[in-house]
Amino acid sequence: MTVAVAVQVAAFGLSALLALLRFPGALRGRNRGMFTCMVLIALAMALSLPVFYNAVDALLGGRNLTNLVLRLALYAVFVILGVKAAAAFGAPRAGKLIVGPIGLVVLGLTVGLTVYLFAASELPVSSAGLMIYDDQRSVQLYASVGRLYPGYVAACICLPALAAAANTRLKPLHRLGAGLVGSGLVIVVIFCALIELFFIGVFGLLLPFTAVILVTLGLTVMWVSHLRQRRRPSRNLLAESYQNVS
Template identity: 65%
Template structure:
């Protein structure tokens, strides 16, 4: 097993575990959007694993529709994560860039182009991450588009998250969680930029799935801190921040 695959499987395990931890709260009606976000992260990472992808794709036609679903799930992850993160870290400007007029136009264009280039590609048989079709220009553009929207949202939220990690008004667990989330989002931006200009080799797996781990662990720490605060409440003007990401 390579380091990249190990990180990939770790990301799947951590995201799935955290989704399960949040299930009881979701059943009670607490922050179901973040539960949905964690489920979509798990689905996205899971469909990047050959064992899962090759089992799922034949069920939906065997022409790599599962990969298109992966892309759409990932876009959904970043919409939820971006909006909730921007609200939690008090970055109204970032929220507007994500779900304001500009953000919705960006999302609409990316989704339309993603579907368009998928349809334009010749994908007759199941292939995890479409590796068997890397020689097609349409597949290369499709893959690039799949990285651009996450990078756009990550660029909007990583700075507010990192700023929150240095804000001494926040509880220490919240600062640690925000810092991990900010670093993870920054990695998404760096990875996308590097992938546009260079062949990253093993880092094509190491960077994005390391980012998944950091963001998921950061969210888990903030969630645990919020749960503890609910059990042992202490008046705080920052309570709304915890609710937005927990």
């Protein structure tokens, strides 16, 4: 197993575990939005692995519809994560950029172009990551557009997350979680820029999956901190805002 594949598997395992840990709380009505987000992350990570991708795509007709499902799942992940994180990190401007008029236009254009470019491509045989079709211009554009929305949302909320990590008024676990989330989102932004400008080889897999690991770890740390806080209530109102991602 290569390092890149190991990171992919780790990203899937971690996101799946976190989704399972949140399941009991979701059944009780606690922050079902973040539970849905974690389920979608786990789904996207699973479909990035050929063993799951090929099995699911066979059920969908073997024409790579699974890749389109993966893209749309990631867009949904970043909508939920962006809104929740903007609220948790006290960044209303970032929230407006994500679900305000500008953000909705960006999302609508991204989804529309993604579906159009997928339909315009010749994809007769299942291929995880569409690797065997990367010589098609429409597939290249499809991949670029697919990185647009995650990069946009990550750029909106990475700085508020890092600012929260530096905020000494917050509890240490909150700050650690915010720092992990912010670091993961910075990697998303860097990855989206680098891959459009340079050939980055194996880092094309290492960077995005490392980002997933950091973000999911950060969400886990913040969730644990919130659980501890519920057992020992605090009057720190700023810290209590983190229930949006807990």
